[in-house]
Amino acid sequence: ISKHDLGEVYANMVARLCDLERSYNFVNKTRGFPKVCKKRPAELDHWVRDGRGRGAPPVVSNVSQFVTTWNDWWSELQPIWRRGKDGLLQEEYGDNWELLYAPGANGMLGPVACLYWWGVAVLGEDESSVEANGPVAVWTEAVKDVTWVLEGLI
Template identity: 35%
Template sequence: MPAGPAPPPSTSTLNALPELTTAPPPSRPSPPPSIPIVVPEKAPAWLKSSVQDLTRVDLGCHYASVVAALIRLETAAKYGHNDDSRLPAAQRGNTARPKVLAAWIRGGRGTKSKLQPVVASLATFVPEWDGWWDSMQPEWRERNRQGRWRIDLPYQKEWDWGVMQAYGINGILSVVAGIYFWGVAVLAQHDEDQTARWDNAVQDVVWVLEGLESTFKK
């Protein structure tokens, strides 16, 4: 464990990282992530246990950036202590969150069971994820020519992030959990197309987390 927190990985740093490469199957020992993940001592138990649960498998430097961004965001939001908001289980068009997340939440977010929920079918999970994630995006977000959400825009103070401004145990943590379980399933399949699709989602989530964090900066 390093003596202090690692420097925050900015979006520009993330974009400069190497492409995700094939890693050993989850059953084999994995090296520590290339970006150190440090949870502040003052962080609540739910964040410490969740980070531990969602880093059991090393998914590479891009995913490590997601977890690091989550920790910085929750720290800036004071871990949701003054806010009982929660990320919606369903949003526009009654788009529900993926079932694997409901199972993780029922299991105490890794505290009640040693067994993690598994994405049994990427063909089922990915459309669930896309629908839930897309439904939560604020109206001002734009897509690029490839149909992906743009992550090349500078953050604006006047942006309203809507329902994603939900912090604490019932907040944006669920998004990180979804990316993690998706990544574990992709890692086990060694499929380049699935890996690329997951990595695009990872970079989009980092951009959103950093954007949410920017709202706390003066």
Template identity: 40%
Template sequence: MPRGQPPPPPSATVLQALPLGEAPTRQRTPTPPPSVPIIVPAKAPDWLHTSVADLTKVDLGCHYASILAAFIRLEGAARYEDDGSRLPASGRPKVISNWVRGGRGTKSKTQPAVESISTFVAEWDGWWDAMQPEWRERNHQGRWRVDPPYRKEWEWGILDTYGTNGILSVVAGIYFWGVAVLSGSEDEITRWDNAVQDVVWVLEGLESTFKK
């Protein structure tokens, strides 16, 4: 891919075409505009409109836009239900907890920031890995596999959680991490890109359960 052009959004099709362990070249300055329109349906609840608005204050390019698009589709497929269930708060990265306590963009005008990328990555790995279903496998590089097709019999466990305390927290974590690595090293950006690919694969897998 020519240097200076934004990478394609990591849809399931694109992910299967990407060699595992490699991330597309990321343009830092200026950040490429999202190639996936971020449109929240008018019928969506206020919390979704507010959260998406808060998690798009910094443009992170088309890869992050793909996460938002997949997340919005997923919440719509779940009919915007919020039954009070939640992803585990134990082990959750501090910046996500701070954002939740700040009303998810409704109470505080100042967004929380990742203080240490290395600390955040360690927290993220522990939190994210603990939520993965037992059937998920890793590749030879130790990363979660994103190449197999989705199977109807797969159960997603705790990840199958929607509303204000569900997958939204995962999207928020990716956003604050992405903001931090805009000024980080190439290795830090690559690590973030890998996580983006993984999260998009999970979101699209969750959405597929509503199409059975």
């Protein structure tokens, strides 16, 4: 999740993931997130089955499909208090993060890894080589949201 430079916003998210895992004393629980109705991205399934980085990293070949799957899955993982009347996620801290308490490889590493593959797909290998337009802006907002959640979990 760090081979390519995806910019400061991404690096900040990875730093918050490290802070979170440090706060968990680097415990690696086998239990992950609760089962949800929406299926997680296929790239994440492939990566987990392949030993989380022991094989070739997933490649997001259809960004629009990935974004739809990601948004549905990520939204469904969130505590109910994050959902606004319009169904969109709100950046307003609630009282309980228990749904997202999953230390180790089966927790927040998955969403962060998804954002890495998505970022490589829309930015290429170097953030400075692409203008921040449509697909990049959507990715950036997703990275910021995951960072916000990581900060809430810490």
